[in-house]
Amino acid sequence: MAGARIDALGGDDPVTLGPYRLLGRLASGGMGRIYLARGGGRGLVAVKTLLAEGRVGETDRRRFAREVALAQRVDSAFTARVRDADPDARWPWMAIDYIAAPPLSELVRCCGVLPASAVRWIAAGTAQALVTLHEAGIVHRDVKPQNVLLPLDGPRVIDFGISHASDLTLTNLTLGTIAFTSPEQARGEESTAASDVYSLGATLFLLATGRPPYRTDGDTLRLLARVQRCQLDLAGLPKELVQTIRPCLAVQPRHRPAPAELLARFRRQQAGLPTTTSGTRWLPPRWTGLIDAYAAQGREWAGGRSTDPAGAAPTLVQRTRPAAQPPPTLVHSPERRARAARDRTRREMAALAELAARQRAEQAEREEAEREQAELLAQRQAERDERERAEAARREAERAERARAAQERADRERAERERVERERAERERAAALRRAEQERAARRQAARARTASPASPVPPGPGAPSPRTGSPAAASALGWLLVVAAVIALVAWQPWEKAGGGSASGSAASGSVTSGSDLDTHGDDKAGAAPDTDTDTDSDSDNSDADTDTATEEPTPTPTRRPTSPAPKPTPKPKPTMDATDRAFAAVHAGDCLNVYNDGYDNMSASRPIRVSCGASNAYMHVSRVSTRSGASSSCDTGAGFTWWSRTGDDGVVRTLCLDRVYRAGQCFPAKVNGATNADLTVVWSCDASKVPKAGQSILRITGFYRAPKAGQNWTCPSGPGERFWYWQVNQGRSIICASAA
Structure with a gap:
């Protein structure tokens, strides 16, 4: 059976x-x-x-x-x-x-x-x-x-x-x-x-x-x-x-x-x-x-x-009978077979133990090699980061040196222009002073000439006795006539004009002396008429009085323009310079990663960008685009995990950084999971925090970051037994992050 x-x-x-x-x-x-x-x-x-x-x-x-x-x-x-x-x-x-x-x-x-x-x-x-x-x-x-x-x-x-x-x-x-x-x-x-x-x-x-x-x-x-x-x-x-x-x-x-x-x-x-x-x-x-x-x-x-x-239990009689002759001992008795099986099992276990020891040694060697490789990669990354920082510092120093050289060149050019303007103003002021001095000298000479000229002799009236030739009175009159003739000749000659006329330079400026006719004291004479002599004996005393009045009258000077100094040139307004925050924004380029994130209250976690290696654990944001165009934030990508950061610098330049979240397993963020699930994936939150930014939120931990499955493919987030999970499509639907309760 x-x-x-x-x-x-x-x-x-x-x-x-x-x-x-x-x-x-x-x-x-x-x-x-x-x-x-x-x-x-x-x-x-x-x-x-x-x-x-x-x-x-x-x-x-x-x-x-x-x-x-x-x-x-x-x-x-x-x-x-x-x-x-x-x-x-x-x-x-x-x-x-x-x-x-x-x-x-x-x-x-x-x-x-x-x-x-x-x-x-x-x-x-x-x-x-x-x-x-x-x-x-x-x-x-x-x-x-x-x-x-x-x-x-x-x-x-x-x-x-x-x-x-x-x-x-x-x-x-x-x-x-x-x-x-x-x-x-x-x-x-x-x-x-x-x-x-x-x-x-x-x-x-x-x-x-x-x-x-x-x-x-x-x-x-x-x-x-x-x-x-x-x-x-x-x-x-x-x-x-x-x-x-x-x-x-x-x-x-x-x-x-x-x-x-x-x-x-x-x-x-x-x-x-x-x-x-x-x-x-x-x-x-x-x-x-x-x-x-x-x-x-x-x-x-x-x-x-x-x-x-055998199918039957031995009875009492059978148990008291003499025992039958035992069968001959087999070469391969059950006990021997059992011992052989145990020996075989021991050999197998020894072989397995040796294999396990060899595998543990190989595993230790692999781990040591991986550790050395990781240390080498970390060292290379540190050297690369150090070179990048040194290169960035060198470029920043070169930019600062170029800006300083440009500022010094502009200062020198401005100082040179101011010096040239001052020299020109000094020359114009000196020329105006010389012209004014010449005009004053000409007026003094004209005044002296008028003062030195005697009044014309009054002709004798009717019935007066005629002078005799050779008489003292006649000699005196003749002397006066000679003096008058000499003065008139001197005025017509104007030796002072020839001595100082070079300073006028033929200029049409006010106050310059242009011709001797302006000094004529006979306003009623015709052009080219000879001076009055004693041959005109019919002249009455009235005309003589008029001539005398004209001779003593001060000539009206030509209006003189006061020399004016050139208007001072306004001091140029200094060009605004960038502060530390502006320089930090200007140093960011597309492809960089930043140690900044949304703090949960619609603010960034730092006041200025902090660049880190994209492979670092504290790289939370990736810069996809940098723009200095006004209103550039409207061109940044939108959706889950995308945001933008803009600043108007002291130099008047608006700098906009288009950012997207860098996802790593183990990071946490707040989300509303009761009812309609929603979350701002640009927020980074402590996994051990005892509070959340908004009521109704929970703290979720990222368990994995995966490529989005193809359309129609059956896929779900990996999770443990009874573990609840949530997921979001990010990167414009190209990737998926899975999260569970922290």
């Missing part, structure tokens, strides 16, 4: 363990042996004990005690419950419920693969068992087909105490275990609940295809390397099971679904259909036949029938 195989007890097996009488050996290997036992009024139990070879070490005993403590924490219909235990006995033991059902590995080997509906039913039951274990804080770490028993009422997960009692490391792996181990376990890293989900996915793949999800060629080391790299071979997986199994086999643990999600998915798929926990609805007849055979065998054993592999 098909059913569980039970081997007779050997010479090194105990007869009893605690209150339980051992009936036979169910399994052996790993850290201990499992016996079928009866006793304690509890029917059949499976008793697990450490290997009975030699003395049990304290380390193994402590591990076994932890295994017992963990197993006793679980009380679920989807696992094998612990009935009794004694970790302090000579051979520490633990009694659990005996489940008369075949493991999934035997079912696949004997009965073939399952249809998709049956695989989903087993996935739901196994996921329910993992939910129970994980809620109790237990990670199984060895989920595989051999550890999942399948009675008709649903799968049972067994042997979960190994999760902490004996940590599953590379030295514990065997060929049958490696194919169902998660990549992080195969690399010797810490196991999590996601590791159990990966092992469950590999187990379900075996149920659907009849093989593990890796290409196997019998080489344990090659298989281990494939598992570590997650080098899957999913050929033959039915399409209807891809959505159930493929997510469980994700490389990253955070991308794998939780067991509760698998259970909820199965229940959604079965919505509206008759619900039943019996495997008769889901499993094919060959599977149910083998399961029924195991169940019948378990009922026989529970009823006290023979557990002897």
Whole structure:
């Protein structure tokens, strides 16, 4: 009859363990042996004990005690419950419920693969068992087909105490275990609940295809390397099971679904259909036949029938008969085969340990090389930044030197123009003074000449005696006539004009002397008439009086224009210069990155741009465009993550920087997530802040920055089990950022 195989007890097996009488050996290997036992009024139990070879070490005993403590924490219909235990006995033991059902590995080997509906039913039951274990804080770490028993009422997960009692490391792996181990376990890293989900996915793949999800060629080391790299071979997986199994086999643990999600998915798929926990609805007849055979065998054993592999229990008479002659000793006895298997296992574990050590050494070398590379890149970046700062300082110094030279040149030109204007004004003032001096000299000469001229003699009246020739009176009159003639000749000659006429230079300026006729004292004479002589004896005294009055009259001078100094040239207004903030704005170019951001209150976090390397962690804004045109902010890009920063400098230039946000995982920002979700993505906020800028906002943390998927592509933000997330399209829809609650 098909059913569980039970081997007779050997010479090194105990007869009893605690209150339980051992009936036979169910399994052996790993850290201990499992016996079928009866006793304690509890029917059949499976008793697990450490290997009975030699003395049990304290380390193994402590591990076994932890295994017992963990197993006793679980009380679920989807696992094998612990009935009794004694970790302090000579051979520490633990009694659990005996489940008369075949493991999934035997079912696949004997009965073939399952249809998709049956695989989903087993996935739901196994996921329910993992939910129970994980809620109790237990990670199984060895989920595989051999550890999942399948009675008709649903799968049972067994042997979960190994999760902490004996940590599953590379030295514990065997060929049958490696194919169902998660990549992080195969690399010797810490196991999590996601590791159990990966092992469950590999187990379900075996149920659907009849093989593990890796290409196997019998080489344990090659298989281990494939598992570590997650080098899957999913050929033959039915399409209807891809959505159930493929997510469980994700490389990253955070991308794998939780067991509760698998259970909820199965229940959604079965919505509206008759619900039943019996495997008769889901499993094919060959599977149910083998399961029924195991169940019948378990009922026989529970009823006290023979557990002897030959089919009959020995009677008392048989036990008292003389023992039959033992068979000849075989060359390959069971004990020898067991020792050979143990030796082979030790060799495999030694090889695995050597591989693990070599991989750890290689990993350390890679990490050292990566660290050196990172330090080299950081050093090169620092040198590049230093060169850029030096170059910027040099350019700034050159600009300042050119501006200073231009200012000095302008000052020299202005001083030279002022000097030339002063010299010209001095020359004009000197010329005007000379002309005025000449006019005053001419007027003085004319006045002296008029003063020196005597009055004309009055002719004798009628009846006066005539002068005699040679008389003193006649001589006196003749002398006066000569004097008058000399004065008239002197006035006509004007020797002073010839001496000083060069200063007039023929100028038409007022006050200059132009001709001697202007000094004529006879206003009634005709042009070219000779001066009056004594031959005109008929002239009366009235005319003489008139002539005398005219001679003594001061001539009217020509109006003289006062020399005026040139109007002073207004001092030019100094050209406005840029302050430190203007220079900071002027130093920014398109493609630069800034350590500034929106502080949440519609202000920038700094008063001036602070340029940093675009690869730095404090680079929050990228400059896409720089403009000095008025109103240039209207040409900046708009949308999520875009803004602009403008300033009117002291030099009158309006500088506008078009900015867009630089996104990095780990940065935080405030957003309203209740109701309509909205956020200003140019705001950067502390992840540990206890307040937000506006009521109703929450603090979100950027978990990833991705390229936007193609139209129609099914994509969602990566998230952990039960984790809520939000996402925004940025960069004009070319990228997506994902965020979760900080």
